[in-house]
Amino acid sequence: MKVAILKSTLSRKNLMALTGLFLCFFLVIHLLGNLQLLLPAERAEGSFNYYSDLLSGNIFIMMISYVLYFSLIAHAVDALVITLKNKKVAAKYVYDDRKQVSKWYSRNMGILGTILLIFLVLHFKDFWYLYKFGAVPVDKEGYKNLYVVVLYAFKSWWYVLLYVCAMLALGYHLLHGFKSAVRTLGLYHPRYASYVQIFGVIYSYAITIGFSVIPVYVHLTQYGLWN
Template identity: 55%
Template sequence: MTTTRKLFMSFTGLFLCFFLLIHFLGNTQLFLSPDEAQEKFNWYSNFLTGNAFIKIVSYVLYLSILLHAIYAWIITVKNKKSGGTYKKDSRDRASKWSSRNMGFLGLIILLFLVLHFQNFWYVYKFGSIGLDPWGNKDLYTVVVTAFQQGWLVAIYVVAMIALAYHLAHGISSGIRTLGLFNPKFVKWIQYFGIAYAILICVGFALMPVYIFFTSK
């Protein structure tokens, strides 16, 4: 049963990593000039919500987040009760702070996701949003307005730091759990995980910072 939980954690975690990349690439439109960003970002958002295939993928995403969080909580509780698996392993990779605090990092990310969904997903789906000049829901203005608040920008940056640590350990751990781990490429997989985590999280963190300093 423990192996099954770890497999679920790995499958859902790696799927969420892939989603993060797609989400990041789509959101890079926020770095465009205001008028161009508004047009393209709103079109992109409208496309995502109106496409049947994307809707199915979004349900898989929601389920993956839920399962990943539930199994992470179960594994963390069981590790605490058993005294913690990392305490019995003196190897450097097992003693890294990120690997020993995946539960804590995951909790920060989960709380951030609740805030993120409330700020944008919920508002887009159920809130009253005006239309842009091209007839699409103006999510861009919602994003810009939100990131004009310094405290919210700070929360996003802190959350991205937590996510970077979570990803750096989680990617190599997930690949190893799925049996896709060749001892010859241990370092390369670890380097890939770190590089991916830095690229994605720095990119996401720069978006609210960029908007905060350029939309005043």
Template identity: 60%
Template sequence: MKSTTLKNKLIIAFTGLFLCFFLVIHLLGNLQLFLPEDQAREQFNWYSNALSGNILIKIISWVLYLSLIGHAVYALIITTKNNTANGKNYHYDKRNFSSAWNSRNMGILGTILLIFLIIHFKDFWYTYKFTNLPVDAAGHKDLYEVVVQSYSQLWYVILYEISFIALGFHLLHGFFSASRTLGLYHPKYVKAIKIFGWGYTLIITAGFMAIPLYIHFK
């Protein structure tokens, strides 16, 4: 049982770390949206087209999809086992006195992120891949216009902001949990790990939160 639990935690840790790496790349690509409008449209559409036509990116995309599925499935398995261990549920114990709010509510945070991902993939990935979008001056599908139209709606911006806050809490707990699972949370390095974890979480969360706000209010 312990070996199975450890295996599940290792899968969650490795898939989570890969997703953390992907978030950095994704954010860097999306920073083009802060450029002046004409330049942002040209570069963002070129970037989107380049990604969709690159075989290496396609392979990484499949790794991403598998990582998302594996991360969610194994997190659900561990949560279910924990909730039923010894016939007790989490809401009957006293973990709230010794653990952070986000660590006790990873199920809620994960559910918010799952709903967000479904909406995000449907409105951007599916729209780009399987619908007839207009093209820009260079002949590339105009995904930039889809982004602008989406973030012009206040309710949509609010939805994304809530989701990114949930992502921040999820990342903070997940980063420290993965470091413990992988044996990296050593007393000698705990301060550095905490600084890196907080820094990474704040940069990623603030970066993604800024994009919808900038586009909506510019």
């Protein structure tokens, strides 16, 4: 019975690691596309709308999107199941000294993940769902004008603040998650541990700063101090 539970936990951790690394890869692609919003307005609109149309119309990218949806759901479900199992195990021990040897964000991955899940629901509603099923105007090239949808969303300072806070949660989630995923899959060799650690930190900071800069820049240039 204990062996079965152990195997089940390990298989879930492996799946969570694989889906997590795929999501890490997707974040890079997503960020590169969104960085077009930092272009001058006259170029950003056409470039970003073409990018959005490509993502929704290319059959290969559509297939990747199904892998993305599966990864998001599987990652969240596995995290929930593993967290509940870990709590049951931890409840059997009177004393737990993990706080002395682990970072606070590594002990609160469940909270960070919950914040990100709530943000993703809002993010999908405001952009993905609206683009797919809403009444989105078209630009002069005939593409759905997701650019104006983004501008409207980042008009509100509180929405920008919410977005940045979610990206901070993502950054802390990645700081622990990337190293944990590599280690779970057996790729964390002691000889290269420091390089993995450094890469994980650089990656986490780059993703966090990159996604955070975009809404702040759009808000300031379109509606704020620089307008």
